[in-house]
Amino acid sequence: MRVYIPATIPVLALLRDKGELGGPLTAHAVTPALREWYAEGDEEELEYAAFTSAAQSALQLLRLDSSAPSRRAVISADVSDIGVRVTHELGSSMVELAHPVTLKGVAALHIDDAEAEADVEAAVAVILEALAGDADAQFTVDGTEDHDLSWYDVSELSQLLGQFPAQ
Numbered sequence: 553m554r555v556y557i558p559a560t561i562p563v564l565a566l567l568r569d570k571g572e573l574g575g576p577l578t579a580h581a582v583t584p585a586l587r588e589w590y591a592e593g594d595e596e597e598l599e600y601a602a603f604t605s606a607a608q609s610a611l612q613l614l615r616l617d618s619s620a621p622s623r624r625a626v627i628s629a630d631v632s633d634i635g636v637r638v639t640h641e642l643g644s645s646m647v648e649l650a651h652p653v654t655l656k657g658v659a660a661l662h663i664d665d666a667e668a669e670a671d672v673e674a675a676v677a678v679i680l681e682a683l684a685g686d687a688d689a690q691f692t693v694d695g696t697e698d699h700d701l702s703w704y705d706v707s708e709l710s711q712l713l714g715q716f717p718a719q
Contacts, residue, residue: 555631557579572652583638614672
């Protein structure tokens with residue numbers, strides 16, 4: 553199963569240093585609930601919806617770690633279905649991973665470019681309000697979707713982290 557794990561730059565450094573991210577982890581994937589909610593979407597659209605949800609979840613991680621660079625990160629990984637608990641809420645892409653995700657299972661890394669930092673900072677400031685249903689806050693959060701996350705091969709992880717001091 554392909555999963556999209558929300559992350560921050562420090563989380564990516566942890567992945568590099570330990571060679572894995574320990575479980576349980578919250579991630580996003582194309583779930584039966586997402587398929588049912590988005591019935592007319594093809595596989596690519598469903599994967600994009602799950603990926604976008606992971607990128608929004610990265611905003612919550614950034615809110616918890618104010619020292620992290622203001623860049624959303626998503627780890628795309630392939631994991632065994634064993635140990636994956638799926639949320640059954642209609643439209644949800646959320647899954648819980650019981651087992652660690654290793655570097656070997658990582659398919660790609662996705663990170664905001666520097667141009668996204670101001671919009672990411674604004675979204676981080678209001679993410680809790682957006683989750684509580686504030687339409688103005690959600691508009692600010694949705695503004696981050698104007699920025700595509702750049703794709704990196706897992707072999708580029710150390711080089712990528714070298715762009716961020718103290719990582």
